[in-house]
Amino acid sequence: MLGTLINVGTVVTGTAIGVSVGSRLPRRIQERVLAGLGMITLVIGVDLALAWGRDDTSTSTPLYVLGGVLAGGVVGEALGIERRLEALGDRVQARLAGGDGHSTVSEGFVTASLLFCVGSLTVVGSIQDGLTGDYETLATKAVLDGFASVALAAALGWGVGLAAITVLVVQGSITLAAGLFEDILVGEALAVMTSAGGVTIIGIALKLLDVKDVKVGNFLPALVIAPALVGLVSLF
Numbered sequence: 740m741l742g743t744l745i746n747v748g749t750v751v752t753g754t755a756i757g758v759s760v761g762s763r764l765p766r767r768i769q770e771r772v773l774a775g776l777g778m779i780t781l782v783i784g785v786d787l788a789l790a791w792g793r794d795d796t797s798t799s800t801p802l803y804v805l806g807g808v809l810a811g812g813v814v815g816e817a818l819g820i821e822r823r824l825e826a827l828g829d830r831v832q833a834r835l836a837g838g839d840g841h842s843t844v845s846e847g848f849v850t851a852s853l854l855f856c857v858g859s860l861t862v863v864g865s866i867q868d869g870l871t872g873d874y875e876t877l878a879t880k881a882v883l884d885g886f887a888s889v890a891l892a893a894a895l896g897w898g899v900g901l902a903a904i905t906v907l908v909v910q911g912s913i914t915l916a917a918g919l920f921e922d923i924l925v926g927e928a929l930a931v932m933t934s935a936g937g938v939t940i941i942g943i944a945l946k947l948l949d950v951k952d953v954k955v956g957n958f959l960p961a962l963v964i965a966p967a968l969v970g971l972v973s974l975f
Contacts, residue, residue, distance in 0.1 A: 742868040742877025743910040749885030754900035757892025773894040777947030787937025803931045807965025815957030847898030852905040869917025928966040935965040
């Protein structure tokens with residue numbers, strides 16, 4: 740769990756720095772910071788999405804990713820995952836918004852939670868930490884999340900810090916249950932999950948860049964469905 744605790748610490752610290760600095764920055768500077776983070780997030784998403792072309796994949800790998808993302812989107816929409824995440828942030832926002840009722844707590848919480856918890860570094864790093872105690876991957880992720888927290892919090896406020904709870908729950912759960920994933924998320928299955936995660940991160944970038952809000956939260960089931968399709972097909 741040490742890697743996850745380090746990650747939580749960098750998110751909280753980064754948020755504190757971002758909130759302190761962000762309130763002193765002109766609106767146009769905040770917008771540029773958010774745009775810069777959006778572009779970097781887009782590059783990270785594309786890089787992860789291209790995992791479907793790794794050496795341990797096949798010509799069917801993109802089809803698994805496609806099927807996982809489409810089916811995941813349908814399932815997520817039916818479950819209302821994005822709506823539930825926003826509702827959680829909205830409840831906090833309603834309690835803590837200023838007199839004008841304006842706050843970005845919900846947006847900061849949802850955006851940061853998805854950015855910090857969707858991707859191969861989260862899963863692979865947590866599994867390594869749980870199985871071997873090697874937290875180097877999570878420590879690397881923690882540094883990246885820390886800088887991202889500064890940029891996000893500068894533009895969206897302290898709601899970004901609430902994502903530390905999401906990081907603790909998601910990464911902590913994977914770490915504690917690491918033995919269950921040791922023989923499952925390998926080879927093509929891991930590549931498919933990584934690629935599907937990259938696609939969802941591209942969706943986050945689109946929102947940060949104010950291109951389109953694709954309700955990324957509703958695509959989270961793709962991270963389970965995509966590798967499950969690999970296992971299902973392998974049975975036949």
